[in-house]
Amino acid sequence: xxxxxxxxxxxxxxxxxxxxxxxxxxxxxxxxxxxxxxxxxxxxxxxxxxxxxxxxxxxxxxxxxxxxxxxxxxxxxxxxxxxxxxxxxxxxxxxxxxxxxxxxxxxxxxxxxxxxxxxxxxxxxxxxxxxxxxxxxxxxxxxxxxxxxxxxxxxxxxxxxxxxxxxxxxxxxxxxxxxxxxxxxxxxxxxxxxxxxxxxxxxxxxxxxxxxxxxxxxxxxxxxxxxxxxxxxxxxxxxxxxxxxxxxxxxxxxxxxxxxxxxxxxxxxxxxxxxxxxxxxxxxxxxxxxxxxxxxxxxxxxxxxxxxxxxxxxxxxxxxxxxxxxxxxxxxxxxxxxxxxxxxxxxxxxxxxxxxxxxxxxxxxxxxxxx
Numbered sequence: 538x539x540x541x542x543x544x545x546x547x548x549x550x551x552x553x554x555x556x557x558x559x560x561x562x563x564x565x566x567x568x569x570x571x572x573x574x575x576x577x578x579x580x581x582x583x584x585x586x587x588x589x590x591x592x593x594x595x596x597x598x599x600x601x602x603x604x605x606x607x608x609x610x611x612x613x614x615x616x617x618x619x620x621x622x623x624x625x626x627x628x629x630x631x632x633x634x635x636x637x638x639x640x641x642x643x644x645x646x647x648x649x650x651x652x653x654x655x656x657x658x659x660x661x662x663x664x665x666x667x668x669x670x671x672x673x674x675x676x677x678x679x680x681x682x683x684x685x686x687x688x689x690x691x692x693x694x695x696x697x698x699x700x701x702x703x704x705x706x707x708x709x710x711x712x713x714x715x716x717x718x719x720x721x722x723x724x725x726x727x728x729x730x731x732x733x734x735x736x737x738x739x740x741x742x743x744x745x746x747x748x749x750x751x752x753x754x755x756x757x758x759x760x761x762x763x764x765x766x767x768x769x770x771x772x773x774x775x776x777x778x779x780x781x782x783x784x785x786x787x788x789x790x791x792x793x794x795x796x797x798x799x800x801x802x803x804x805x806x807x808x809x810x811x812x813x814x815x816x817x818x819x820x821x822x823x824x825x826x827x828x829x830x831x832x833x834x835x836x837x838x839x840x841x842x843x844x845x846x847x848x849x850x851x852x853x854x855x856x857x858x859x860x861x862x863x864x865x866x867x868x869x870x871x872x873x874x875x876x877x878x879x880x881x882x883x884x885x886x887x888x889x890x891x892x893x894x895x896x897x898x899x900x901x902x903x904x905x906x907x908x
Contacts, residue, residue, distance in 0.1 A: 564752055565862070566846040567760035572859060583661075589772040590739040591658075593758060599656055600850070601838035602780035603731040605789050606677065607724060608836065609797055611654045613675040614726035615691060615718040616733075617698060622669025623713040624706060629773040632659070632670040636774075638705065640781075643676060646697055651679050651690075652796040656780045658734040661770025668770060675730040680722030689720045728855045732762060734778070737769035745845045756845055763847075763859040792834035801831035 591599075606613050619639060621632045640655060647653040655676035661668050681689040698716040703709040719726060738758050745756035759766060769777075783794045793801050839850055848856050848864040856864050 568763045571765040583770045587771040588768050593742045595778050597840050599778050600840045602784035604838040605836050606654050606784050609794050611677045612722040612727045613677050614730050615676050615678045616730045617674040618715045619672045620713050624710050633774045636672050652794050654781050654783050658778045659774050673734045681720040724852050725855045728851045736764040736767040740766050789836045792836050798831040801834050803829040804832050
């Protein structure tokens with residue numbers, strides 16, 4: 538998978554590059570620096586206090602669904618962006634209805650082909666100076682295999698998504714729906730899309746106190762995010778974020794999404810035992826079809842288990858790609874650094890405001906940066 542974004546740390550006008558490097562060394566369990574998005578980064582589109590940020594509970598729900606999907610072999614790296622304003626829908630009720638309608642149509646498209654799994658996030662953005670709704674949807678479509686070189690599933694899905702507006706609202710609306718993703722599934726792209734959906738989280742929400750933090754500093758939700766904060770606007774829809782039932786608490790308690798029960802441990806089906814001798818003989822077909830049943834194996838995400846280290850919350854490959862650092866480098870502290878660095882970090886109230894570091898990007902990433 539190509540490296541779409543190549544970050545380069547620019548000169549800091551404040552001249553505290555040494556402190557920034559020391560902070561990265563001191564806090565490797567967080568995303569100190571953020572990746573710059575090409576459009577929309579840093580724009581404030583809502584009045585103070587009116588933005589509907591993603592809460593810690595919503596973050597946990599979405600992360601747990603994404604972690605469960607990846608552990609089950611369902612990569613949510615197909616990124617669909619739906620611009621409701623271009624389709625003429627501006628009322629929050631209409632926006633929610635149209636998004637639920639798209640999800641329902643996607644489920645019908647996937648039925649009989651592959652397990653449907655998705656996560657969405659609703660935001661607001663400015664187009665021609667007017668606020669309008671749009672949604673980011675991370676959904677599962679099987680990646681390319683050797684058997685479908687002629688027409689990979691994701692290519693067929695893009696055609697389906699392109700013609701969605703013509704089928705559902707009676708006219709083709711250019712750029713209303715954009716589906717982006719590689720032909721092959723990628724765990725790295727999975728976390729890339731999921732974390733992008735969560736960029737509008739509550740920055741200052743506390744997820745770990747300094748008492749338990751490895752560096753003695755409060756750990757905030759923004760420290761777990763590789764993207765800079767994106768103002769979601771005053772979203773008034775019924776839901777801000779949501780995950781599919783197939784990835785929800787009930788399926789996680791069972792241990793596998795619907796249709797993937799075979800990944801669970803299996804035991805003999807006791808219902809096939811003829812206890813009183815009244816049952817007819819079991820055929821080979823019946824034994825092959827119902828001879829075993831899955832053993833429920835509850836799944837708990839890493840976040841639910843208390844993990845707050847981004848090197849473990851996400852894959853090591855994703856961490857290296859986003860930070861250009863090894864997760865656990867074998868190196869000593871920078872020259873001249875000592876325990877006084879920890880004291881300095883604790884004394885500075887703005888030590889965790891370093892995500893506004895300037896990064897330059899050479900290329901876009903699957904269209905990321907388009908709010």
